[in-house]
Amino acid sequence: MKKIDIKTLVRENIKNLKPYRSARDDFDSGILLDANENSFGAPFADDLELNRYPMPYQDDLREKIAAFRGVNTENVFVGVGSDEAIDLLFRIFCTPGKDRVIINPPTYGMYKVSAAINDVAVDEVLLTENFQLQPEKILTAVRPETKMIFLCSPNNPTANSLNIDDIMQVMNNFSGIVVIDEAYIDFSSQASLTGNLTDYNNLVVLQTMSKSFGLAGIRLGVALADAEIISYMLKVKAPYNVNKLTAQKASQAFSSIDNVKKNIDAILEERERVLGKLVTFPQVKRVYPTDANFVMFRIENALEVYKNLADEGVIIRYRGNEPHCEDCLRLTVGTTVENDRFFEALKNIEH
Numbered sequence: 001m002k003k004i005d006i007k008t009l010v011r012e013n014i015k016n017l018k019p020y021r022s023a024r025d026d027f028d029s030g031i032l033l034d035a036n037e038n039s040f041g042a043p044f045a046d047d048l049e050l051n052r053y054p055m056p057y058q059d060d061l062r063e064k065i066a067a068f069r070g071v072n073t074e075n076v077f078v079g080v081g082s083d084e085a086i087d088l089l090f091r092i093f094c095t096p097g098k099d100r101v102i103i104n105p106p107t108y109g110m111y112k113v114s115a116a117i118n119d120v121a122v123d124e125v126l127l128t129e130n131f132q133l134q135p136e137k138i139l140t141a142v143r144p145e146t147k148m149i150f151l152c153s154p155n156n157p158t159a160n161s162l163n164i165d166d167i168m169q170v171m172n173n174f175s176g177i178v179v180i181d182e183a184y185i186d187f188s189s190q191a192s193l194t195g196n197l198t199d200y201n202n203l204v205v206l207q208t209m210s211k212s213f214g215l216a217g218i219r220l221g222v223a224l225a226d227a228e229i230i231s232y233m234l235k236v237k238a239p240y241n242v243n244k245l246t247a248q249k250a251s252q253a254f255s256s257i258d259n260v261k262k263n264i265d266a267i268l269e270e271r272e273r274v275l276g277k278l279v280t281f282p283q284v285k286r287v288y289p290t291d292a293n294f295v296m297f298r299i300e301n302a303l304e305v306y307k308n309l310a311d312e313g314v315i316i317r318y319r320g321n322e323p324h325c326e327d328c329l330r331l332t333v334g335t336t337v338e339n340d341r342f343f344e345a346l347k348n349i350e351h
């Protein structure tokens, strides 16, 4: 049980912020002549009333996500991808030019970019060679200005899950915000940290519809946290951040959960086939364990292989510049046909 006084972590200007009051905050039915919308409608057939602004807080969608993830609606924020949630957390908790965050490379690049945009210093504590956390080192790196620690599990680009004991050690000994990025949690054999939200009010779990739900194109990211943190996120976000088209498709996905699960199962099955096949290539030196919908492997002359694959029309990701990732490539698990094209191209490079 950890009760942090969240207010003491929030920037002064955010605490005092009077949020923009949109027309839809006051009324959402009647003869709506309050928002300078176009009452004559969209220029094409439209059953979503696209001439009207969307609901500012997306209560229906948040309720569906809450039910699916086993939390309350007040614990759910929806934004334009997880990237919006990451940026909002910086803006709420980190004073530019003063506060700091800790990240654990090799990891998702957006934390660093978002920190740089917000002029927030980043302290890096590398993962081990097996891509696990170094909790003691992380806790030693904490300074008075350290407001957030970002953990990514399963981690991108390495694909493994972080040990839960290490995550808990960080959570139990840090009094700032702990952000756990669970973009790939639905592919993982490990449980989501959402079960810990009631015990840790400084925990923020990031999820997304971009990966397991197959909806990267609609840009719908989710943050799950204590109601107080969520209320700050709702206060700071742009009034109409999630648009009606996105909200409709996101909602539709929760009526098609069987298909979401079917696709996850198919990806996991295909992942095992890819792993089995990768290790048969003599130039592949190491295939790392994966708990996500992608695989990282080490291969001789990785950069050259990457370029040759691209010449063959198969695009994967070179990650050899990341710490502990020398000669590493990251491969997304595709359809059987796509994966076979990859293996065919890889075989051609061999000769």
Ligand SMILES: *Cc1c(COP(=O)(O)O)cnc(C)c1O
Pocket (backbone or CB within 6 Å): 080, 081, 082, 083, 084, 108, 152, 155, 156, 181, 183, 207, 208, 209, 210, 211, 216, 219, 220, 221
């Ligand atoms: C893909 C990914 C995301 C998703 O970001 P969106 O903005 O929601 O598309 C978040 N975190 C990690 C680690 C990812 O790999």
